[in-house]
Amino acid sequence: MLRLDLANVLFERIGPKGIDWPSALAAHARRLEAARDALWQRKSNPAEFLGWIDVPEDTETLRRVLRFREAQAWVEDLVVLGIGGSALGAQAVAAALGKGPVRLHFVDNVEPEPILELLRKLEPSKTLVNVISKSGSTAETMAAFLAFRRWLEDRLGPEWKRHVVVTTDPVKGILRPYAQAEGLPAFEVPPAVGGRFSVTCPVGTLPLAFAGVDLDNLLAGARKSNEQAGAALEHNLPAQTALLHHLFSQKGHHIVVFMPYSTRLRYLPDWFVQLHDESLGKMHDRAGQEVRTGTTAVRAIGTTDQHAQVQLFREGPYDKLINFVRLLSPSEDLEIPAVRGLEALDYLFGKSFFELLDAEAKATAHALAKAGQPNYTLTLDKLDAYHLGWLLQHLMWQTAFLGELWNINAFDQPGVELGKEYTYALMGRRGWEVLAQELRAEGVE
Ligand SMILES: O=P(O)(O)OC[C@H]1O[C@H](O)[C@H](O)[C@@H](O)[C@@H]1O
Numbered sequence: 001m002l003r004l005d006l007a008n009v010l011f012e013r014i015g016p017k018g019i020d021w022p023s024a025l026a027a028h029a030r031r032l033e034a035a036r037d038a039l040w041q042r043k044s045n046p047a048e049f050l051g052w053i054d055v056p057e058d059t060e061t062l063r064r065v066l067r068f069r070e071a072q073a074w075v076e077d078l079v080v081l082g083i084g085g086s087a088l089g090a091q092a093v094a095a096a097l098g099k100g101p102v103r104l105h106f107v108d109n110v111e112p113e114p115i116l117e118l119l120r121k122l123e124p125s126k127t128l129v130n131v132i133s134k135s136g137s138t139a140e141t142m143a144a145f146l147a148f149r150r151w152l153e154d155r156l157g158p159e160w161k162r163h164v165v166v167t168t169d170p171v172k173g174i175l176r177p178y179a180q181a182e183g184l185p186a187f188e189v190p191p192a193v194g195g196r197f198s199v200t201c202p203v204g205t206l207p208l209a210f211a212g213v214d215l216d217n218l219l220a221g222a223r224k225s226n227e228q229a230g231a232a233l234e235h236n237l238p239a240q241t242a243l244l245h246h247l248f249s250q251k252g253h254h255i256v257v258f259m260p261y262s263t264r265l266r267y268l269p270d271w272f273v274q275l276h277d278e279s280l281g282k283m284h285d286r287a288g289q290e291v292r293t294g295t296t297a298v299r300a301i302g303t304t305d306q307h308a309q310v311q312l313f314r315e316g317p318y319d320k321l322i323n324f325v326r327l328l329s330p331s332e333d334l335e336i337p338a339v340r341g342l343e344a345l346d347y348l349f350g351k352s353f354f355e356l357l358d359a360e361a362k363a364t365a366h367a368l369a370k371a372g373q374p375n376y377t378l379t380l381d382k383l384d385a386y387h388l389g390w391l392l393q394h395l396m397w398q399t400a401f402l403g404e405l406w407n408i409n410a411f412d413q414p415g416v417e418l419g420k421e422y423t424y425a426l427m428g429r430r431g432w433e434v435l436a437q438e439l440r441a442e443g444v445e
Pocket of ligand 1: 083134136138141196416
């Protein structure tokens with residue numbers, strides 16, 4: 001189960017900053033129901049970018065992915081060339097559930113030193129490169145592809161083609177025709193699925209198949225979230241968490257801290273940050289009015305960040321809503337042993353590490369509540385593919401619901417374009433000479 005613990009956002013627990021949940025839910029019932037119905041109605045229209053709702057139903061594509069993985073038994077290292085939505089989902093799930101034996105590497109930056117370090121340690125004949133780009137035009141990914149393709153060809157000759165697999169849009173961009181011309185295997189990012197919503201399609205499943213993740217259960221968990229997202233409000237978890245975010249943003253809580261109590265979930269906040277920030281940080285609403293929506297997602301990991309950020313969360317401004325994620329049981333546990341001479345630590349003797357982790361999570365949440373800092377907790381029975389799939393899809397639904405509540409398009413990202421265009425101009429790309437001149441006049445060279 002994925003459950004919502006609301007105690008620390010309620011008026012009774014945190015005082016004037018809190019909410020009266022039953023009446024808040026009742027007051028917003030019609031709006032939330034309208035949002036739910038609108039999302040389900042619009043999903044068949046590809047222009048709405050709601051294709052991620054149906055992807056977990058597509059077990060046929062998953063079978064193709066798994067067959068491809070089985071046919072590549074020789075792979076020891078898988079290098080993912082992708083950025084943003086084309087890397088963060090697989091990275092988060094692989095860190096949480098990856099079993100090996102294939103080692104995964106994510107190249108999501110263009111800093112030369114780490115790329116060289118990776119190239120120096122890889123054995124080309126045992127390496128498969130998965131270039132992932134929906135648009136097929138992202139400069140970072142394309143630069144990495146040019147480098148890895150050359151590296152493979154220099155070392156393997158014509159054999160390099162066995163070492164590349166492409167994941168891209170079925171028609172758009174330059175990677176699709178290139179894959180066809182070179183005879184490279186290729187998988188699809190469905191046109192109606194945006195990068196940050198693509199973890200359950202081959203963008204995520206192909207690398208995760210090599211990481212040994214139980215993908216049938218990952219998709220089954222995502223389908224469970226779909227079931228909830230279509231349900232009546234009292235069972236509709238994403239509608240409820242979206243309402244919490246909406247209510248607290250109205251109260252001036254413009255920061256959302258996403259804090260799982262798990263090192264295995266250490267990359268999940270990175271995935272959430274892109275999902276939340278790119279989807280909800282918008283200048284205009286659907287009617288074209290300037291609205292400037294959004295709350296800023298902040299990454300944190302428990303218990304680690306108790307010793308770095310919780311001071312601020314507790315005593316700093318009342319501008320945050322903290323979303324904890326807590327596991328209810330460990331996959332395995334370790335006893336903390338008693339040691340003679342260290343009796344000052346006897347409160348730990350014989351307890352387990354999980355007990356300590358759990359106590360710290362509860363203690364921190366309550367200490368924040370005592371300071372009037374609103375926080376809620378999503379609990380997962382355990383960390384497995386089913387629950388993680390459920391949580392990922394839940395967070396995508398939450399984002400979609402918030403987009404509806406704020407009447408914005410949660411599925412585009414116009415704000416990132418100008419920086420890309422300036423980059424083209426600075427790199428001397430053909431066709432961008434005028435912009436390059438403008439930049440020079442503005443002192444940017
Ligand atoms: O998959 P790609 O087309 O290469 O896009 C990769 C990423 O880059 C863009 O700049 C967008 O802001 C992201 O939403 C996207 O996930």
